Amino acid sequence: MQTYSLATLVAGVLLTSASVQAQTRPAKPATARTKTSSTTNLPEFSMSRAEIEAHTRFLASDELMGRRTGEPGNQVAARYIAEQFRKLGLKTPPGQTDYLQPISFEKVKAATSGTLTLGNDSLRLGKELAVMSGGPTNVSGEVIYVGYGLTDGEDGYKGRDVKGRIVVVQGGSPEAKGPGEIFRASAEKRKLASQKGAAALIELYSESIPWGFVNQYFSREQISVPIEGSNGAAMAHVWVNNANNQYKQLKEAGQTVTLRTSGRPRSAAPSANVAGIIEGTDPKLKNEYVILSAHFDHVGVGKQGGSAYQPSDSIFNGTRDNAFGTVSVLEAAKALSQQRPKRSILVLALTGEEVGLLGSRYYAEHPLVPLKQTVFDLNTDGAGYNDTTIVSVIGLERTGARAEIETAAKTFGLGVFAEPAPEQGLFDRSDNVSFAAKGIPSPTFSPGFKAFDEAIGKYYHQAIDNPESLDYGYVHKFCQAFAYAARLVADRPTRPQWSAGDKYEAAGKALYGQ
Structure with missing residues (x-):
């Protein structure tokens, strides 16, 4: 497939926008169960399949080169989404003059050398040692x-002066179970050690992710958010394979080591979240916000994609993951702006999901509307579908809006399947978890699947996931159901609540002062 210049990409944005207006025809209302005439007058019932397909074909086109965070195709996608918000008349968030929330990511290349000498042992890069971060170190x-x-506290830095010292920490955290939690804890350790002036950080890794995957991951380029107010780019941070506690002596006082690494070269990789606001109609409830979120980034081209590809097609288009979800959010924004709900809506297209949920984590730390006024996040993301009769909702049973979501899906002839593929830990693998960790009820509304089977694996993060392969009749119904679910949640008289005993319930009580 051909590559294109940035000028060609921008021209494509303008042509596609014009094409959408020329092609769009009002679709007939979907067949629904026991609909009233007032319900069927809602804009989501006349949502245009042609417009849905046009948005999808642009966002998942070869010209955008897999929308990798920090690359030109990602920036073009962000601008396209922003201009759709402008066309719909969405408000810019408070304090913003544009729909873009810029993020100064860094591109971090792999280390080329690294050793940790411990007594008679020499731990080597790619074997027992992985370099996470930092500049050249000796x-x-x-x-x-x-x-x-x-x-x-007592189990941390209390009473310990680590300035200029080599700090050793235990891997993970008492709460960290899945990969996302492990990586988030590791980033927090690096931030704190750097702020305290440590010369280097050694993390003893014995977590659930196999060490082979760890080595493979850190042998590739990553995207990261620079640590604010620290010298995090300079301080070396390494993981040591501590399976079976084989390097427990690193915890002992008086132990001397030598750490040498080439460091990980860094360069700027700017990107942005895209945010717009639909103001609610209720004088009181309009001060509360429902977020509609979807990530628009994907994994790029060739080796960036992390999967096999053919020379004839090296672009990982990301139609299912997540042009599909991004278009759902765009269409919901259109429907909800044409007939506004009681609560306000923050429409949020997120970058950096594929490189560690970075866009949503950045937003959660730098919110554009107060988090305590944000009552719900309806996220949409997925690996694809193997059942076009349903939508699958991760967190349906946990986040307090089951009735609204089921009603919306059934209205457009779709069933609801709760908590698909539980062994995958999907709740903590998409952007919803960044909001959940802050206490906001946040399910993920996904294309229909019950298990990660051959039908999912055929397209998930594969170069053949092209726009031509979608069932647009199903995508149309999915978008309608998503928009209607958002409306029903935004019109609820009471806020959705976490299920009693949920792992994020305490965070919710802390956020909302309950």
């Missing part, structure tokens, strides 16, 4: 162990 000295390295 440092020797006694180590100082600070537990998990996440607090200033």
